[in-house]
């Protein structure tokens with residue numbers, strides 16, 4: 001089976017499993033798990049923040065970042081295509097009491113103009129105050145689009161000038177950094193909070209890191225407990241994360257190459273992709289996405305029917321050069337090119 005539904009399907013590598021098996025652990029709710037502490041220190045150093053917190057998922061990392069930097073009734077500016085707006089069961093509204101000011105745009109990115117247009121800071125009791133901007137680097141529904149360091153700085157300067165915090169949902173922040181050949185630090189530094197997932201392209205079984213100031217992370221610790229995310233001898237998972245950060249980051253470049261090879265091969269046959277794909281996520285236009293996914297599954301290629309007009313194909317570390325060649329061959333053979341009507 002060549003599973004291209006998501007980069008979350010990656011399996012722990014043999015080296016990662018060894019690291020997990022031999023991890024030193026303790027009760028992390030008491031702050032006594034040395035491996036978790038080491039991972040948090042590493043994450044803080046990589047993102048240039050004072051502190052970091054290990055949390056079970058990217059969804060919880062985003063929610064904690066939102067809760068820690070807003071009050072109920074505040075407005076958060078984000079993209080209409082963003083993960084918190086689309087895929088987090090309305091947690092910002094339900095748990096945070098937050099209003100989303102959602103900007104349209106297929107790449108899932110926010111421009112400074114859009115932010116400027118959406119910020120509300122009028123001293124009039126009719127209005128909710130905007131207190132947080134949330135960007136996604138790379139964008140999931142936006143085809144893995146990246147913010148450059150300059151773009152992040154520009155958004156941060158604007159937000160901070162207005163007294164607004166900036167959160168970066170960096171579920172795939174390392175994909176962004178590797179694709180651009182820049183340190184993660186440059187993408188993270190301008191943001192007040194940044195999170196990244198270990199459980200996607202980096203190949204760990206679970207876990208995300210939320211990084212920020214010492215004060216923010218102190219509040220995040222309380223919120224994590226409140227949400228039920230306090231874990232105990234979780235160094236076994238943190239060890240997987242440390243292994244991923246030490247040994248598996250550069251492999252992301254290969255995933256990007258595979259995605260490009262697949263795209264180019266299919267484009268040569270008249271296929272059309274919905275969006276640019278600078279990293280590892282492709283949206284291939286198909287008239288009947290469920291039918292297409294069914295056909296491919298019959299030959300051992302698993303993809304995700306996405307919107308009514310496309311399938312999602314995601315490359316990751318468990319897809320080899322040979323797998324890529326085989327999947328290109330199968331996609332070419334089974335799928336009819338579909339152009340925008």
Ligand SMILES: *Cc1c(COP(=O)(O)O)cnc(C)c1O
Nearest residue numbers: 057058059060083136140169171
């Ligand atoms: C996957 C993802 C998340 C959430 O991560 P989970 O660990 O699945 O909760 C958040 N943001 C983006 C952009 C993602 O792709």
